[in-house]
Amino acid sequence: MADTVQTWGSTVPGKATAKPNRMQKFLRRRSTIAFLMCLPLILIIVCLVIYPAFYSIYLSMLNKAQTRFIGLGNFTFLMSRDTFWMVVQQSTIFALTAVFFKALIGLITAHLVNNLPAKGQRKWRGMLLVPWVIPLALSTLGWWWMFDPTNSAFNYTLRSLGFDGIPWLSDPYWARFSVILVNVWYGAPFFLIMYLAALKSVPEQLYEAASIDGASAWQKFVHITLPMMRNIIAITVLFSMIVTFANFDIVQIMTAGGPRNMTHMFATYAFLLGIRSGDLPLGAATSLFMFPILAIAAVFILRGVRKRGREIG
Numbered sequence: 001m002a003d004t005v006q007t008w009g010s011t012v013p014g015k016a017t018a019k020p021n022r023m024q025k026f027l028r029r030r031s032t033i034a035f036l037m038c039l040p041l042i043l044i045i046v047c048l049v050i051y052p053a054f055y056s057i058y059l060s061m062l063n064k065a066q067t068r069f070i071g072l073g074n075f076t077f078l079m080s081r082d083t084f085w086m087v088v089q090q091s092t093i094f095a096l097t098a099v100f101f102k103a104l105i106g107l108i109t110a111h112l113v114n115n116l117p118a119k120g121q122r123k124w125r126g127m128l129l130v131p132w133v134i135p136l137a138l139s140t141l142g143w144w145w146m147f148d149p150t151n152s153a154f155n156y157t158l159r160s161l162g163f164d165g166i167p168w169l170s171d172p173y174w175a176r177f178s179v180i181l182v183n184v185w186y187g188a189p190f191f192l193i194m195y196l197a198a199l200k201s202v203p204e205q206l207y208e209a210a211s212i213d214g215a216s217a218w219q220k221f222v223h224i225t226l227p228m229m230r231n232i233i234a235i236t237v238l239f240s241m242i243v244t245f246a247n248f249d250i251v252q253i254m255t256a257g258g259p260r261n262m263t264h265m266f267a268t269y270a271f272l273l274g275i276r277s278g279d280l281p282l283g284a285a286t287s288l289f290m291f292p293i294l295a296i297a298a299v300f301i302l303r304g305v306r307k308r309g310r311e312i313g
Helices: 022-028 030-059 073-079 082-114 118-128 136-147 153-160 172-200 204-212 217-245 249-254 266-276 280-288 290-312
Strands: 004-007 010-013
Touching (some): 082 118, 082 217, 118 172, 136 153, 172 249, 204 217, 249 266
């Protein structure tokens, strides 16, 4: 007897269950297809990120000859050195100062560009993104030439105006100022483009309603713009903090950590110990000190982002 399918109280001859066609089978396997398409990226991350991270942890617990397991000996040795704590202090000052000024300049510039006509915005966006587009090593070499004590373009200008030259890269404090300045110059356009995108997503109706209520430009910024951009600002600051703490190119090219180790960052100090001094375990231990600092910052920032997301939801 043929099977029947019941519809609205009546029976229709036919098969009880139709076999899925090829499209249905394909849709059922979309999770498998998605995994296979992501597999090359997963393998790259495992090979270039996860494996080196775990290997660096293992390497940091070996002696200099890498023949004996010494546990936390390298970390204890580093924490007993004044130079290491100076590197921690310098990295913190460098990152906080550079990120603050990058965020401030990016926010101000984004507002200025956002208020321009559409045609002018495209032109200014292109010009202001140039520092971020140029390869960092190449642009840093140009800055190094401008700060050079003998052929410095800045000192030539100062002397032409009757002022004394400044030892930009030979004085510890001016050297810190120089590397922070170059980092701000390079990173501010990233904040600009992120904040400009966030400003474009703020509904114009909110500003119109505030104008009707008599709100000033500052009140609009404080009560509308900042709350709407808060998550973007937090995530951008976190990303920039991670990149700035791990900065290597600018410091290595301009000062190589000098003078008197006063401009070393975690990355350059780890390079000095691990590569130039031939102590790879000690260099690995130095680089791992960045992880707890950045992890704590990420927890606080992302917790605030999730909290604001729940409030909006």
